[in-house]
Amino acid sequence: MSRVTLVSCVLLLLALGTSAADIEGSPCQRDGYNGTCVLAKHCETLILDYKEQNYPPVCGLRGKEPIVCCTDCDLVDNIENIYLSRQHSRLEKTNEKSWDACIDNALYIPDYHCKSTISYGFHKQYNPERKCHSIVSSAWSPVGGEDAERAEFPFMALLGFGPSAEEAQWLCGGSVISARYILTAAHCISEPRLGPLKYAALGILKRSDPPEIWQRHTLAQVIPHPDYVSPSKYHDIALLKTEKQIEFNVNVVPACLYSGRISPYINKTRALALGWGYLGPRKRLADVLQKVEVSEFTAEECLKQYPPHRHLLDGFDNSTQLCFGDRDTPHDTCQGDSGGPLILHESEAGCTRAVLGVTSSGVACGDAGAGLYTRIEHYKPWIVSIVWP
Incomplete structure (x- = not known):
């Protein structure tokens, strides 16, 4: 509801004789229920009242802001944000x-x-x-609805190396997070045999999808985290800026970043890892985008699996890294999945998908255990400073 509309309604009610003598915080009554005089912007049920043209009693004005009789259990900061x-x-x-x-x-x-x-x-x-x-x-849920697998993960990006987009080899993954930026792993920004990362393909489900389905982008800028030093596994995160704005459609929409909020509806101990990597040891690269369900390992388990070594000098770092996989069976990412997202099962905002981590490293492909992921929550201030300055 706009403030202009609210004020217009208030002035109309005042003109009709509604008292403005009460002050903010005073008790009041509405439709036989006890309430409190509060600024209208704090009264969430006013959103529905306004749609139904069922305006509340007006207690007065604070400047140009109306004070109304509100019977809500809990007040909100501003209904214009809801x-x-x-x-x-x-x-x-x-x-x-x-x-x-x-x-x-x-x-x-x-x-x-x-x-x-x-x-x-x-x-x-x-x-x-x-x-x-x-x-x-x-x-x-209406009868006859059908899920569309092709657009199940429309934020996925396949990243390419080579002299041209037509000749590129597509070897890493990423996540579209805005109209100009893709999130990936810092170790994906170059490939020893093929040179620097140059291209991103969006809107595809299969590597074999026809060319007209591929939304190809040349990268204008590759931005690894300033603390990343190859071949270290720490700070393994990067942002890719496309030359042209990404065109959103049914197969290409951005993912969200995990908010870090505690919610009874979000189980962050279970997640999905996505990628077009190898299907297993001595197997080919996946043609169809793969998803695998993985579980969170404790910090103690992760440190045991990732002790200090030359690429991880202090071992697993729980503040900047995550550890997800399967304790019994080989359910995890594989080579070629690097840079792809680890996403929450549940949505935090409607049906949008939230990126919890970025695929960084892991155990030998095909072995039970946990993969190593860069923890998005830790790096969100850096991401925001570039993508949404």
């Missing part, structure tokens, strides 16, 4: 640049569609124990 979406449920901006960009992607990219066919509805509900109201959501 979006109630039939496709994505409730979203709230927080002035954190990467998180707000994630919400904008979900809301405003026309082709951003959900794999799920669930739709959400919202209504105001009274809590008899707390004697107040809140907005609750309900979800339903």
Whole structure:
């Protein structure tokens, strides 16, 4: 709801005789329920009231900001930052640049569609124990919906080395995170036999997809983390800037960065690793994008698996690295998956996918154990300073 609309409604109500004598924080009544006079921007149920043209009693004004009778259980910072979406449920901006960009992607990219066919509805509900109201959501799935595998991970990038995009060898992965930037591993920025990284292919599910499906991009800038020193496994993260803006469509949309928030709905101990790497020892590179479910290992397990050695002088670093895999069976990434994302199963914002880590290194392909991933949460300030300055 815009502030102009709110103020117009307030002035209309005042003109109709609504009292402005009450002050902010004073008790009030609305529709037979006890409430408190608060700034309208703090009263979340006003979002639904406004849509239904069911305006609350006005207590007064603070400057140009209306003070209304609110019966909410909990107040919010600003209802202008809250979006109630039939496709994505409730979203709230927080002035954190990467998180707000994630919400904008979900809301405003026309082709951003959900794999799920669930739709959400919202209504105001009274809590008899707390004697107040809140907005609750309900979800339903229409009959006949079908998941689309081709667009399941539309942020995936395949990275190429060689003299031209047509002759390139595609040997690393990455994640589109904005209209100009792709996230990958720093050790992917050059290949000893083929030279520097030059190209990115987007919008594909298979290496064998026809050329018209490939959205090829030449890289304008390759930005490894300033603390990365090859061949060390620390700070193994890089950003790739494309020469031209990425065209978003049903097969190409950006991923989000994991927010780091604690939520009862997010299980960050289970994740999916993605890539077009080798299918196993002495096997070929995958034609179709592969996904593998992996579990988080404890810091103690990771340090045991990754003790100090010449490329990891202090061993596994829990503050900058993650350790995911399978303790019993060979479920993990393989050579060629480097730079690809480790993503959460659950979505933090609607049906967007959140990148938890970047594939860095691992045990011998085909062995049980854990792969090594760069922890996105630690490097988010650096990423934001470049992508969303």
